Amino acid sequence: MNIIDVQNLTKYYGKSRGVENLSFTVNEGEIFGFIGPNGAGKSTTIRLLLSLIYPTSGQATIFGKDVTKAGPEIRQNIGYLPSEVFYYDDMRVRDLLDYSASFYPGDHRERTAYLVDVMELEMNRKIRDLSYGNKKKVGIVQGLLHNPPLLFLDEPTSGLDPLMQRKFFDLIREENKKGVTVFFSSHFLGEVQRICDRVGIIREGRMVEVSDIRTLQKSNYKKIRFISQGAEVDLALPGMSNLQKQGDWTEFFYSGDINLVLGRLGSLQLEDLSIEEPTLEEIFMHYYE
Amino acid sequence: MNKSVYLHEFRRHLNSVLIWAGSLLSLLFVFMALFPSFSADMAAMNQVLDNFPPELKMAFGLGQLDLAMLEGYFGFCFIFCQLCLAIQAANYGLGLVSIEEAELNADFLLTKPLKRSTILSSKILAALSSLLLTDLIFWLGSVAAIEIFKSGNAYDRGTIFLMLGSVVVFQLVFFGVGLLISLILRKVRTVTPWSLGLAFGTYVLSVFSGIFKDIKLEYLSPFKHFDPGKIIENGLDVRLVLVDLAVVLVSIGLSFWLYQRRDIASPN
Numbered sequence: 130m131n132i133i134d135v136q137n138l139t140k141y142y143g144k145s146r147g148v149e150n151l152s153f154t155v156n157e158g159e160i161f162g163f164i165g166p167n168g169a170g171k172s173t174t175i176r177l178l179l180s181l182i183y184p185t186s187g188q189a190t191i192f193g194k195d196v197t198k199a200g201p202e203i204r205q206n207i208g209y210l211p212s213e214v215f216y217y218d219d220m221r222v223r224d225l226l227d228y229s230a231s232f233y234p235g236d237h238r239e240r241t242a243y244l245v246d247v248m249e250l251e252m253n254r255k256i257r258d259l260s261y262g263n264k265k266k267v268g269i270v271q272g273l274l275h276n277p278p279l280l281f282l283d284e285p286t287s288g289l290d291p292l293m294q295r296k297f298f299d300l301i302r303e304e305n306k307k308g309v310t311v312f313f314s315s316h317f318l319g320e321v322q323r324i325c326d327r328v329g330i331i332r333e334g335r336m337v338e339v340s341d342i343r344t345l346q347k348s349n350y351k352k353i354r355f356i357s358q359g360a361e362v363d364l365a366l367p368g369m370s371n372l373q374k375q376g377d378w379t380e381f382f383y384s385g386d387i388n389l390v391l392g393r394l395g396s397l398q399l400e401d402l403s404i405e406e407p408t409l410e411e412i413f414m415h416y417y418e
Numbered sequence: 419m420n421k422s423v424y425l426h427e428f429r430r431h432l433n434s435v436l437i438w439a440g441s442l443l444s445l446l447f448v449f450m451a452l453f454p455s456f457s458a459d460m461a462a463m464n465q466v467l468d469n470f471p472p473e474l475k476m477a478f479g480l481g482q483l484d485l486a487m488l489e490g491y492f493g494f495c496f497i498f499c500q501l502c503l504a505i506q507a508a509n510y511g512l513g514l515v516s517i518e519e520a521e522l523n524a525d526f527l528l529t530k531p532l533k534r535s536t537i538l539s540s541k542i543l544a545a546l547s548s549l550l551l552t553d554l555i556f557w558l559g560s561v562a563a564i565e566i567f568k569s570g571n572a573y574d575r576g577t578i579f580l581m582l583g584s585v586v587v588f589q590l591v592f593f594g595v596g597l598l599i600s601l602i603l604r605k606v607r608t609v610t611p612w613s614l615g616l617a618f619g620t621y622v623l624s625v626f627s628g629i630f631k632d633i634k635l636e637y638l639s640p641f642k643h644f645d646p647g648k649i650i651e652n653g654l655d656v657r658l659v660l661v662d663l664a665v666v667l668v669s670i671g672l673s674f675w676l677y678q679r680r681d682i683a684s685p686n
Contacts, residue, residue, distance in 0.1 A: 182684075201536075211525050211529075231422040
């Protein structure tokens, strides 16, 4: 079943673009990475899905319910970690978490205590006195304390030190194993590669590609690199891109018939050759050309 | 209404309520403490006042008020209390949702499983409770100050109570209009300039009512509707009070409508 189903979602702020004709789905139990540079429309999309803002056209459903009509009902089962965490400054961590828990039925004290422990959060400090990373931790705990089956994480790791990032990823994986669906937005690809099953790439408000993270990596793009001395090499092949030359050394991306490129390379006097899977980072750059 | 939002909001207002109530009490007691010496030497005082240009007297609300009477003297003090109450109410109205948006933590409540109408009604009720608490302290303080400093002068209790009671509706107007303004504008970064503008603007409109001659622009001002001079003379003008209540209802109704359609600005 699709947990999130987005159809032609469009949002304009006056005349400026938020997102345009966005369509994608997120399946139950997966970790969906949502990748794009700043200003591409990641936050806009999440805010639309949480009905913090309303679409200009198109529609989106979560758990099969329209987000503009069934907002409160949907949000009952959502945990949200905003990209920048600003909470009531003069509250203590404990009070803020209690306040947050009060909106969800049931007793969340045990769960809160567990999360606070994992994230090494000090409960008696005032929010105002917390560092950026510690505020982020408060955000993580308040987003998870009611055991939501769907999580929205908007650039969750910024401000966390590497050790905390790892704990956070472990926490998210643990949740995911319990069946929690995760919508993970980021402009940092390494982390998405680490944790996501599928990834959607957004650029200038439009979804450029949605694919399995392995397919994306194996999207039969190869990074080919060789060293050849002597004659100027002319490698005008269809499917070649990002050609870079530096002295004897040549590097390019290739997508197409591998025999063709091997045949051409075979005719050269090579000193060294490597054919690699490009990193997600490199694939990503490719989408942004 | 949601209980935890209500309590949270009420607690957030509490500090400010105590500050406003404290200021009102000191204003009342300082003013009223002068009444005994004032009333004892009224002839000399009236002479001084007669030398003032009428415009100046009007600006301080002295036009209609007889300072020799306890009601008149209290009414003079009451105008300044009204100013404070207006600023406080406008502050609460303007800041009700805009402060959270400016501080970028509006997302916190709005991503909880609450209807926007529930959030707004809880916040409004918390703000109104805070205003009412302020009024309550103001009433008790006024009665106490009058009783302590009346120095044997008789006064009409009904008139004083009418003045005191009127502040509820008076504050509602500033609260409602403030809230509506904050929702019509896309972004209110700081509340104070707006609330000061609203309170002083309408005050000036009211005290300089004469300068517009036949155009009754001053009737736009709640200060005119609840002018203590008029209350002492004729009691409350029920029609104007009804107009005010209608303004309050329309502002709050429109605010609900706007808030439910509002795009909550993103922190980035």
